[in-house]
Amino acid sequence: MxxxxxxxxxxxxxxxxxxxxxxxxxxxxxxxxxxxxxxxxxxxxxxxxxxxxxxxxxxxxxxxxxxxxxxxxxxxxxxxxxxxxxxxxxxxxxxxxxxxxxxxxxEAFRKIRAENEASLHLVNTIIQNVQTGLLLYDQYGRIELSNSAACKLLGFYRLKNITELKANHLELADKLMVTEEKHFLYQGLNGIQLSVNIVAIRLGGQIKNLVSLQNIQSEMQQKEVEAWQNLTRVLRHEIMNSLTPILSLIGTMKHIVDTELPATANDNGAKGDLQEALQTLETRGIGMINFVDGYRSFTSIPAPSFAEVNMEPLILQIMNLLQPEMVVANIFLTVENKAVDQLIQADAEQLSMVLINLVKNAKEALEHTVNGTIDIKSFAQNQFLFIEITDNGPGIEPEALEDIFIPFFTTKENGSGIGLSLSRQIVQQHGGTIKVFSKPGKGSRFVVQLKIKVVPNTTANAYV
CATH class of the missing domain: 1.20.58 (Methane Monooxygenase Hydroxylase; Chain G, domain 1)
Structure with missing residues (x-):
């Protein structure tokens, strides 16, 4: 040019x-x-x-x-x-x-925008994958941010306004809108325990509330089990310390009565009555020691020996084991397995003990039920394995439902109140939960939730 x-x-x-x-x-x-x-x-x-x-x-x-x-x-x-x-x-x-x-x-602006987008994507990924529920809403209750954990804990697919919580969580919705409390505990209708923390932040000249929802049900149950274990351990120690010398004295008195106290014609059977009384005391004392010693399993359960376990053959094995008892009791036992080839890290013996205990409890609940049925169902959902044991028995009263996992609590005449407490403790040691759902006259349903072992997809990684 x-x-x-x-x-x-x-x-x-x-x-x-x-x-x-x-x-x-x-x-x-x-x-x-x-x-x-x-x-x-x-x-x-x-x-x-x-x-x-x-x-x-x-x-x-x-x-x-x-x-x-x-x-x-x-x-x-x-x-x-x-x-x-x-x-x-x-x-x-x-x-x-x-x-x-x-x-x-x-170019500098392009890099800044790319970095901001990457940071925003990272933050959003973290928010959506943390186990803590998060809600961000303004003074009018409009929800600007909610993660999947919050929707799952509250039982909603999507939330747009705090007022939507009133359908299932009226107390929580009212507290989030009007309360001045920054931290409180909330128990949902499904029995879930939530720790709620509210932080006010200023964004764009407006005050917004950031709410964190933490499921503390498993922690509370663990603390409750530990408290009962400590109490049982102390009571067992004190009772054993008191009964042991008493039994020793009873044995000494029996020896004295048998060898050093002669029987006379005019004692009117006093020696025999004394021997019988001492024998009764000794028998009851030994029975009390055996009874108290039986709670040792609750306070000293061994740690699980974890290994890969496929629940399908384990459930079928339990069914085959209990089927003869069900036939004798005229109870129809069914198994529906939708979690084929799902592996978990667990102690097979301890889990078998839990499932056998739950099935036997259902069997005892059906003692006076005509055409009793027990359904065992397993399925996988959201990286969790669920095992449900359902019966069509008389159900559990609401006041008893709240205390059913408390040690020593039982509604049976000859029950010890240890079975369900021990089962929950075992499941908790496996990183899972056990829940019960029941209504009088409509049967009961026990749900055991365990984590599925995630198997790496080596085929997919080969193409990355």
Missing amino acids: IFKRFFIGLLWRIVLIIILSTALAYCLVQIYLANTDAIYWLIAVLLFGVIFYRGVNLFYYTNATNRKLTRFFDSIQYDDFSIKFSSDNTFGKSFQGLNKQFNKVL
Whole structure:
């Protein structure tokens, strides 16, 4: 190109306009002197048009930088960083330097936006995958952020406003909207225990509330079991310490009565009565020791020996073991396994003990039920394995339902109240939970929840 410099391009445009203006002036003078000559009129009109065109061209040429600045700021305003400034690099080093700086600034904005998007994606991924439920809402109750854990804990698919919680969690909704408490405990309708923490933050000049929901049910159950274990351990220790010397004294007294206290004709059977009383005391004392010693299993359960366990054959084995008892009791036992080939890390012996205990409890509950049935169902959902044991018995009264896992609590005449407590303790040591659902006259359903062992997908990783 001939014009490689901005000032050269500007110079020839100005010179051309001056030459054209001079020619136009000459034509106008000739028209003034000889106004009948039409050729000068035509030339003057053409020159005026060319001068106007060249003037407009000069205006746009000299305002190229302003247009460039406008495009630059528009790209920043509308987050359009795909623009490249290079079309006027031929105008000289000053234009090349300006374009280079514009492109550097836009590239910096591109990197910042990419980093912000990556950070936002990371934060959103963390928020959606943490086990703590999170809710962010404004003063009108509009929920601006909620993660999957919060929806799962509260039993909703999606939340748009705090008022939607009133359908299932009226007390919680009221507290979130009007309470001044920053931390409180909440128990849902399904028995779940939540620790609720509220933090007020200022965003964009507005006050918003960030709520964290932590499921502390398993922790509370663990603390409850530990408390009962400590109490049982202390009671057992004190009772054993008291009964042992008493039994020793009873044995000494029996020896004295048997060997050193002669029977006389006029004792009216007093020696025999004394021997019988001492024998009764000894028998009851030994029975009490055996009874108290039987609770040792609750306070000293061995740690699980974890291994890979497939629950399908384990459940079938339990069914085959208990089937003869069910036939004798005229109870129909069924198994529905929808968790085929699902592996868990567990102690097979301890889990068998839990499931056998639950099935036997259901069997005892069906003692006076006609056409009794027990259904064992297993299925997998959200990386968890669920085992349900359901019966069609008389159900459990609401007041007893709250205490059913408390040690020593029982509704049976000859029950010890240890079976369900021991079962819950075993399940907790496996990192799971056990729940009961029952209504009087509608049977009972025990649900054991355990984590599924995640097997790495080596085939998928090979293509990454």
